[in-house]
Amino acid sequence: MTLPELLRLSAAERDAVDAAQRALAAPLLAEFTARLSAAAPVRALWAHGSLAYGDYRHGRSDLDLVAVLPAAPDGQLQERLAALHRELIDREPDAARLHCSYLPVGELADAAAAHFTFAQGEPMRRPVTAVTRRELLDGATVLAGERPEKLLPPVDDAELHAFIRADLRDYWYPITARPDPWQRDIWVDHGPVTAVRATAALREGRLITKREAITRLAALEAPPGLAEDIAARRYGTPPVLTPGARTERAEQARLFTRALIERALT
Numbered sequence: 001m002t003l004p005e006l007l008r009l010s011a012a013e014r015d016a017v018d019a020a021q022r023a024l025a026a027p028l029l030a031e032f033t034a035r036l037s038a039a040a041p042v043r044a045l046w047a048h049g050s051l052a053y054g055d056y057r058h059g060r061s062d063l064d065l066v067a068v069l070p071a072a073p074d075g076q077l078q079e080r081l082a083a084l085h086r087e088l089i090d091r092e093p094d095a096a097r098l099h100c101s102y103l104p105v106g107e108l109a110d111a112a113a114a115h116f117t118f119a120q121g122e123p124m125r126r127p128v129t130a131v132t133r134r135e136l137l138d139g140a141t142v143l144a145g146e147r148p149e150k151l152l153p154p155v156d157d158a159e160l161h162a163f164i165r166a167d168l169r170d171y172w173y174p175i176t177a178r179p180d181p182w183q184r185d186i187w188v189d190h191g192p193v194t195a196v197r198a199t200a201a202l203r204e205g206r207l208i209t210k211r212e213a214i215t216r217l218a219a220l221e222a223p224p225g226l227a228e229d230i231a232a233r234r235y236g237t238p239p240v241l242t243p244g245a246r247t248e249r250a251e252q253a254r255l256f257t258r259a260l261i262e263r264a265l266t
Contacts, residue, residue, distance in 0.1 A: 014054075014211075022051060024058040028094055033143045035088075036067060036100075039080050043068040043105060044145030048135040055211040057234060058094070065100040065143070066128055066136065068151060072104040073116050078123065085118040096121055101128050109153050111163070130155050130163035135207060157205055164198050168261050176258035182250035185238070189230050192217060192253055195260035202264055210234070220260065223252035 009017070033045055049064035050056040073081060081102065088095035099119035107113045111133060114125040134155045136148040172194060181187045196213040199220075200206065208216075214234070217227035229249065232238055241249065 018054050018056060021056050021058050025051065025056065025063060025094070028088070028092055028098065029063065029143060032065075032084075032088060032095075032098060032100075035084055036081075037144060039084055040067075040073065040077060040102075041070055042144055043070060044148075044151060045143040046136055046148055047141040047143060048132055050210060052139050052141040053135060053207070053209055055209040059097075060234060061097070063098040064132075065098065066132070067100055067102050068108070068145065069102055069104055071106065073102055078116050081116070082118055082123045089121065101126065103128055105151070108151055111155075111159070129167075130160050131167075131201075131207070134160050138207065161202055164201055165265060168195070168198055168264060173258070173261050173265075176254050176261065179250065179254060182254040183246060185233060188226075188249060188253040189233055191257035192222065192226065192260070193230065195257050195264065196220065199260060199264045222256055225249075226253060226256065 029047070036042055036045065045065060045067045046052075047063065047065050050061045051063055055061075081100075085095070085098070085100075088098065099117065101115050101117040101119075103115050107115070111130050112127055114127050117124050117126050119126075133148075133152055137152060137155060140148050142148075172191070175181060175187070176191070182191070193210050193213045196216050197208055197210070200208045200213070200216075214227055214231050217230075226249070229239060
């Protein structure tokens with residue numbers, strides 16, 4: 001699907017496409033939910049991100065999950081959970097995109113605490129951020145157990161904005177000073193879209209989908225062709241770029257993202 005085709009879709013057509021894409025992920029999610037419940041005492045299992053918010057694209061989008069457990073998993077349980085993820089990945093390549101953070105009930109109120117997480121094919125520790133928590137509270141898909149609003153404390157705009165501003169200032173802005181990462185598609189795709197979504201959250205008080213962020217790029221004076229380039233990798237057939245074109249696109253995406261962040265932070 002090209003960007004013009006995406007823009008022409010009605011709301012009902014977009015909903016139908018989203019539902020069809022989510023249905024493709026349903027068997028994997030059902031198996032993971034069943035196997036996780038057999039491996040650990042799960043209080044709740046929620047999906048956030050594009051799967052819950054809309055605009056999920058099977059085979060391209062991540063499956064972002066949060067599991068609530070009675071206590072933090074000890075070393076033995078962490079090994080079992082990691083083995084579960086790896087077994088699914090060995091059998092089902094799409095499971096490599098299934099990421100799950102394991103949040104103990106006793107730390108539900110601490111948005112800064114790092115939790116055991118399996119993502120990008122390996123175990124790690126990272127927090128369930130204010131943005132993730134707001135996504136969960138606004139519209140999580142409940143795969144098992146209680147709803148987020150029964151367990152998570154509210155995330156007000158002040159907390160959300162403080163996190164977003166810190167993330168832009170401390171993580172994203174320094175990356176825009178380094179040309180090399182922007183030679184990779186992942187930074188071109190994520191940088192401008194993240195900056196647009198952050199701007200919307202700070203100015204409008206709401207979280208928008210990646211799809212809406214892509215459609216806003218032109219109005220924000222993105223370099224010609226950048227929105228189409230990003231949309232093609234998410235919805236259609238990615239273009240093949242010459243080394244020269246890739247270098248030019250990298251610099252355009254980097255400088256545009258940098259300018260958006262500067263505007264968002266002022």
